[in-house]
Amino acid sequence: MKKAIFPGSFDPITLGHHDIIERGVTLFDELIIAIGINADKKNMFSLEERKQFIEDSFGNNPKIKVVTYEGLTVHFCQENNIDFILRGLRNPADFEFEKAIAHTNRDLSSIETVFLLTAANTSYISSSIVRDVIRNHGDYTKLVPKTVRIK
Numbered sequence: 001m002k003k004a005i006f007p008g009s010f011d012p013i014t015l016g017h018h019d020i021i022e023r024g025v026t027l028f029d030e031l032i033i034a035i036g037i038n039a040d041k042k043n044m045f046s047l048e049e050r051k052q053f054i055e056d057s058f059g060n061n062p063k064i065k066v067v068t069y070e071g072l073t074v075h076f077c078q079e080n081n082i083d084f085i086l087r088g089l090r091n092p093a094d095f096e097f098e099k100a101i102a103h104t105n106r107d108l109s110s111i112e113t114v115f116l117l118t119a120a121n122t123s124y125i126s127s128s129i130v131r132d133v134i135r136n137h138g139d140y141t142k143l144v145p146k147t148v149r150i151k
């Protein structure tokens with residue numbers, strides 16, 4: 001059984017993440033969307049909110065699970081028999097950053113990282129831009145799945 005993890009902060013999930021998940025899930029038997037707990041990062045949305053947004057988007061897909069985890073992604077993979085890490089690539093900056101992480105993860109384990117190129121229409125979207133739009137009362141709904149709504 002081919003299991004993959006899609007790790008990230010998802011603060012909040014965007015249409016860019018959504019696209020990578022929809023396309024990525026077709027490559028594996030199970031895709032685990034894993035929200036990393038990072039005490040040093042100041043998040044806009046709580047862990048529960050971030051998890052809920054993703055579950056509301058993909059909860060009815062039996063191949064997709066949503067979890068939270070602490071520590072190294074490769075340790076989480078080893079503990080849960082996950083062989084692949086799924087990541088998205090938007091631009092050269094993503095490539096350089098992802099290359100260093102993927103090489104490090106290969107040094108630490110036998111886990112392979114699989115990259116999907118961003119879709120043309122979502123390539124400019126990032127969670128940090130979405131947070132900025134929200135903070136400044138812009139229309140964020142164009143950038144995120146319908147399940148991300150602020151009360």
Ligand code: ADP
Pocket residue numbers: 007008009010011014015016017020086087088089090094117118119122123124125126127
């Ligand atoms: P982190 O907090 O580790 O930066 P994110 O939650 O922002 O992670 O993103 C997780 C993954 O989603 C990363 O691989 C990132 O490249 C990818 N990603 C984010 N936005 C997009 C997008 N618009 N198109 C494709 N991939 C994306």
